[in-house]
Amino acid sequence: xxxxxxxxxxxxxxxxxxxxxxxxxxxxGSGIMADRLSGGNAAIALLANTLATGGVLLCLIAxxxxxxxxxxxxxxxxxxxxxxGLRPKELLGYASSQLTGALAGVATxxxxxxxxxxxxxxxxxxxxxxxxxxxxxxxxLLLVIWGCVRFRSTLVAPAVAAYIVAAYWFTSSTxxxxxxxTIARSFSDTFTGIRPADVAPxxxxxxxxxxxxxxxxxxLVPVSQRQAKALLLPHEEGTDAA
Amino acid sequence: xxxxxxxxxxxxxxxxxxxxxxxxxxxxGSGIMADRLSGGNAAIALLANTLATGGVLLCLIAxxxxxxxxxxxxxxxxxxxxxxGLRPKELLGYASSQLTGALAGVATxxxxxxxxxxxxxxxxxxxxxxxxxxxxxxxxLLLVIWGCVRFRSTLVAPAVAAYIVAAYWFTSSTxxxxxxxTIARSFSDTFTGIRPADVAPxxxxxxxxxxxxxxxxxxLVPVSQRQAKALLLPHEEGTDAA
Amino acid sequence: xxxxxxxxxxxxxxxxxxxxxxxxxxxxGSGIMADRLSGGNAAIALLANTLATGGVLLCLIAxxxxxxxxxxxxxxxxxxxxxxGLRPKELLGYASSQLTGALAGVATxxxxxxxxxxxxxxxxxxxxxxxxxxxxxxxxLLLVIWGCVRFRSTLVAPAVAAYIVAAYWFTSSTxxxxxxxTIARSFSDTFTGIRPADVAPxxxxxxxxxxxxxxxxxxLVPVSQRQAKALLLPHEEGTDAA
Amino acid sequence: xxxxxxxxxxxxxxxxxxxxxxxxxxxxGSGIMADRLSGGNAAIALLANTLATGGVLLCLIAxxxxxxxxxxxxxxxxxxxxxxGLRPKELLGYASSQLTGALAGVATxxxxxxxxxxxxxxxxxxxxxxxxxxxxxxxxLLLVIWGCVRFRSTLVAPAVAAYIVAAYWFTSSTxxxxxxxTIARSFSDTFTGIRPADVAPxxxxxxxxxxxxxxxxxxLVPVSQRQAKALLLPHEEGTDAA
Numbered sequence: 001x002x003x004x005x006x007x008x009x010x011x012x013x014x015x016x017x018x019x020x021x022x023x024x025x026x027x028x029g030s031g032i033m034a035d036r037l038s039g040g041n042a043a044i045a046l047l048a049n050t051l052a053t054g055g056v057l058l059c060l061i062a063x064x065x066x067x068x069x070x071x072x073x074x075x076x077x078x079x080x081x082x083x084x085g086l087r088p089k090e091l092l093g094y095a096s097s098q099l100t101g102a103l104a105g106v107a108t109x110x111x112x113x114x115x116x117x118x119x120x121x122x123x124x125x126x127x128x129x130x131x132x133x134x135x136x137x138x139x140x141l142l143l144v145i146w147g148c149v150r151f152r153s154t155l156v157a158p159a160v161a162a163y164i165v166a167a168y169w170f171t172s173s174t175x176x177x178x179x180x181x182t183i184a185r186s187f188s189d190t191f192t193g194i195r196p197a198d199v200a201p202x203x204x205x206x207x208x209x210x211x212x213x214x215x216x217x218x219x220l221v222p223v224s225q226r227q228a229k230a231l232l233l234p235h236e237e238g239t240d241a242a
Numbered sequence: 243x244x245x246x247x248x249x250x251x252x253x254x255x256x257x258x259x260x261x262x263x264x265x266x267x268x269x270x271g272s273g274i275m276a277d278r279l280s281g282g283n284a285a286i287a288l289l290a291n292t293l294a295t296g297g298v299l300l301c302l303i304a305x306x307x308x309x310x311x312x313x314x315x316x317x318x319x320x321x322x323x324x325x326x327g328l329r330p331k332e333l334l335g336y337a338s339s340q341l342t343g344a345l346a347g348v349a350t351x352x353x354x355x356x357x358x359x360x361x362x363x364x365x366x367x368x369x370x371x372x373x374x375x376x377x378x379x380x381x382x383l384l385l386v387i388w389g390c391v392r393f394r395s396t397l398v399a400p401a402v403a404a405y406i407v408a409a410y411w412f413t414s415s416t417x418x419x420x421x422x423x424t425i426a427r428s429f430s431d432t433f434t435g436i437r438p439a440d441v442a443p444x445x446x447x448x449x450x451x452x453x454x455x456x457x458x459x460x461x462l463v464p465v466s467q468r469q470a471k472a473l474l475l476p477h478e479e480g481t482d483a484a
Numbered sequence: 485x486x487x488x489x490x491x492x493x494x495x496x497x498x499x500x501x502x503x504x505x506x507x508x509x510x511x512x513g514s515g516i517m518a519d520r521l522s523g524g525n526a527a528i529a530l531l532a533n534t535l536a537t538g539g540v541l542l543c544l545i546a547x548x549x550x551x552x553x554x555x556x557x558x559x560x561x562x563x564x565x566x567x568x569g570l571r572p573k574e575l576l577g578y579a580s581s582q583l584t585g586a587l588a589g590v591a592t593x594x595x596x597x598x599x600x601x602x603x604x605x606x607x608x609x610x611x612x613x614x615x616x617x618x619x620x621x622x623x624x625l626l627l628v629i630w631g632c633v634r635f636r637s638t639l640v641a642p643a644v645a646a647y648i649v650a651a652y653w654f655t656s657s658t659x660x661x662x663x664x665x666t667i668a669r670s671f672s673d674t675f676t677g678i679r680p681a682d683v684a685p686x687x688x689x690x691x692x693x694x695x696x697x698x699x700x701x702x703x704l705v706p707v708s709q710r711q712a713k714a715l716l717l718p719h720e721e722g723t724d725a726a
Numbered sequence: 727x728x729x730x731x732x733x734x735x736x737x738x739x740x741x742x743x744x745x746x747x748x749x750x751x752x753x754x755g756s757g758i759m760a761d762r763l764s765g766g767n768a769a770i771a772l773l774a775n776t777l778a779t780g781g782v783l784l785c786l787i788a789x790x791x792x793x794x795x796x797x798x799x800x801x802x803x804x805x806x807x808x809x810x811g812l813r814p815k816e817l818l819g820y821a822s823s824q825l826t827g828a829l830a831g832v833a834t835x836x837x838x839x840x841x842x843x844x845x846x847x848x849x850x851x852x853x854x855x856x857x858x859x860x861x862x863x864x865x866x867l868l869l870v871i872w873g874c875v876r877f878r879s880t881l882v883a884p885a886v887a888a889y890i891v892a893a894y895w896f897t898s899s900t901x902x903x904x905x906x907x908t909i910a911r912s913f914s915d916t917f918t919g920i921r922p923a924d925v926a927p928x929x930x931x932x933x934x935x936x937x938x939x940x941x942x943x944x945x946l947v948p949v950s951q952r953q954a955k956a957l958l959l960p961h962e963e964g965t966d967a968a
Contacts, residue, residue: 011462015462027412029413048288048411054404056412063387
């Protein structure tokens with residue numbers, strides 16, 4: 001049976017793009033809806049935003065994981081490349097598809113709710129506490145991914161969804177944990193937006209968290225040369241799907 | 243062991259009808275209950291409606307999937323027919339059972355809450371944003387179904403439930419994504435109702451989304467002749483269940 | 485490996501009793517907590533009550549299913565007996581353990597919250613709409629159980645939990661769907677209570693729903709003599725667990 | 727393939743520490759966020775706190791279970807030792823790592839939200855009802871763990887998460903059910919804090935509940951000498967992961 005490793009890079013990038021588009025449509029769209037309906041109670045709005053994000057992550061990882069690995073996240077693709085899973089050319093293709101898809105997703109969300117396709121967000125998200133939040137959020141995300149991919153690949157979809165549901169609430173930054181998501185959310189001046197000036201430190205913290213978790217995990221579960229292949233994100237996924 | 247392909251078409255249509263009835267009873271009934279209890283906070287009402295819809299989808303797909311494929315949705319049956327899974331005669335049987343069941347479910351919900359069995363809804367649901375919402379909602383639904391059915395059929399039930407939970411919030415139309423559901427909901431003048439005049443464009447957008455996602459997926463994961471059988475919705479389901 | 489069929493009836497009844505106690509402690513206790521914290525918003529209280537009930541069902545069925553079948557419900561045990569799974573003596577043992585456990589669970593919940601161990605509920609729950617609700621609720625519960633047990637026994641726990649989460653909202657009676665639960669809830673004068681005078685018609689509707697769903701399913705998926713064993717609730721569960 | 731039994735004790739303790747840190751960051755951080763956003767409605771705050779705790783438990787058990795068994799809880803490690811799974815030296819290492827990690831997690835949560843790293847909680851949590859609550863909460867937790875580990879180890883992560891989601895609501899004490907969590911939560915003067923003076927009786931009730939459930943389960947499902955190995959928590963986990 002064909003696994004995603006047989007799928008051409010172009011198709012895998014298409015899957016990353018479509019998935020990232022739905023992820024962002026999910027995050028931004030549900031933020032708009034929740035904000036409109038919640039009557040000013042931010043906790044209720046965030047609960048709805050959380051459920052929608054968890055739901056969309058679970059189904060997208062389940063559906064597209066066997067095709068592209070379902071990263072939808074340049075930080076995850078970078079960690080995968082560090083672990084030997086993606087070659088530099090693939091990493092470039094993945095990251096650019098994720099960003100393009102994410103922007104398309106934001107535009108779709110805005111259009112569905114009758115807003116301009118893209119608008120510049122004005123929501124402040126800055127400060128040491130929030131940057132620590134993004135470091136912690138992405139550190140935890142990669143820890144969960146590496147742990148599940150290594151031993152229990154069928155649990156990746158529910159575990160990542162459950163993690164993000166939790167991290168929306170336990171990190172002070174509401175867990176962007178994804179550079180493509182962060183950039184794209186600066187183009188929607190709504191509940192889930194982020195001021196462009198606040199994007200760069202978020203991304204720096206995310207990449208630092210992803211790299212730190214990757215090296216921690218490699219120390220926690222040392223892998224022999226023979227086992228190395230099984231550690232790669234998309235390969236393990238593909239094996240599971242086959 | 244018997245799979246649903248051995249089950250006579252009549253029994254499979256009965257399963258589609260019973261399942262569609264419970265789906266609509268779930269959607270409409272929980273809408274009435276949520277509306278009554280939520281004290282006017284639409285976000286809380288939609289949260290409850292969302293949970294109930296996700297729950298009823300998960301258990302119905304798990305329980306009836308092995309019998310009929312658990313479509314409960316003419317757009318899904320049409321996509322399945324496009325992919326070669328259902329013959330025209332079966333498609334007709336499925337769609338009419340889904341519609342009949344859906345109407346029975348609405349009547350049951352109305353009766354449980356002491357309302358007239360059927361009433362004409364007055365809730366406006368119209369406009370380009372909402373039609374785009376229905377296109378996106380059904381496009382995503384089919385993408386999730388094709389992705390999971392193809393590689394991870396045991397995840398179809400949780401993935402579809404998670405998708406609809408999300409789409410209730412991230413689409414401007416609250417994701418009807420189902421022609422039988424759309425028609426049936428025009429017969430309950432309650433929280434989840436839709437004005438009959440608004441039904442047709444919703445259905446057009448849904449069918450367009452379903453067809454587009456089906457062709458995208460066929461391009462994303464080309465299937466050789468030998469593998470074609472495994473792609474059919476109900477067959478794959480049946481294999482899993484056997 | 486030992487399956488629950490090797491477990492003596494006494495131990496299986498103990499498992500049914502302990503499970504029923506935790507089920508009722510979960511339902512009644514979370515009702516008290518939700519009622520106290522929700523500031524009068526009944527939808528928020530029912531959301532919390534719903535989540536807690538779904539959670540406790542999922543974990544109890546997962547943990548105790550391999551021992552006793554995890555019925556915790558005389559209507560389920562009766563349906564199992566109709567299908568040939570439980571002998572009359574076992575049915576009697578199961579039902580009495582379920583009722584005893586349920587009462588102990590209510591007393592535990594009341595005690596945890598500083599209330600008298602048992603008190604007579606005064607909450608009215610009566611009328612044709614609610615009785616239809618109980619019929620529908622128990623009909624659906626058995627449909628889900630038979631469907632999952634027959635083809636996908638690993639999904640019984642999440643599917644039953646998801647069903648009850650939904651049915652709390654889509655049935656007008658908030659889905660008691662369980663004679664032991666109904667009787668026990670008449671002994672807590674709190675959010676989830678039911679007036680003793682309203683118990684009998686609820687139970688009648690529940691039993692009718694359970695029997696109707698059982699016969700529908702037997703028609704929907706006819707079973708040959710050779711396959712009959714696999715249809716029995718606890719046996720199938722035991723096979724899965726072994 | 728390597729299982730966690732091959733992992734050195736030091737690495738297993740590191741996994742327990744990291745996991746306990748994320749568990750506490752999840753519990754305490756989401757409590758702070760929920761309290762800030764909920765506008766004074768304690769039920770909405772607890773709903774958010776519940777979802778976050780369930781999410782973080784599910785993903786941590788899935789990701790780290792294969793490495794250390796994912797106890798994150800001295801009461802669970804003690805029960806495992808009683809069952810023959812952990813030797814005294816390992817129990818000591820596990821418990822001290824759990825406590826250290828838990829304190830680090832609380833400090834991280836406080837830092838993310840701009841609070842002093844550690845502060846003494848002032849929230850009263852005392853009385854017979856609450857102590858009974860902790861006994862019931864930990865009793866149920868161990869019952870769920872033993873039941874799932876014994877027969878269905880892949881369900882441990884969702885079942886434990888679902889149990890704690892429920893127990894937050896159905897126990898009067900909101901289910902600490904974990905001595906390391908209890909001590910650590912006394913160092914955050916926020917929504918989830920507990921006054922230091924109230925810690926000792928909580929821990930006593932927790933240990934009593936864990937021991938009682940362990941002996942009940944050993945009676946419920948007697949294990950022959952040959953099967954004994956499969957009963958040990960981390961071994962069973964390891965087998966599942968391999």
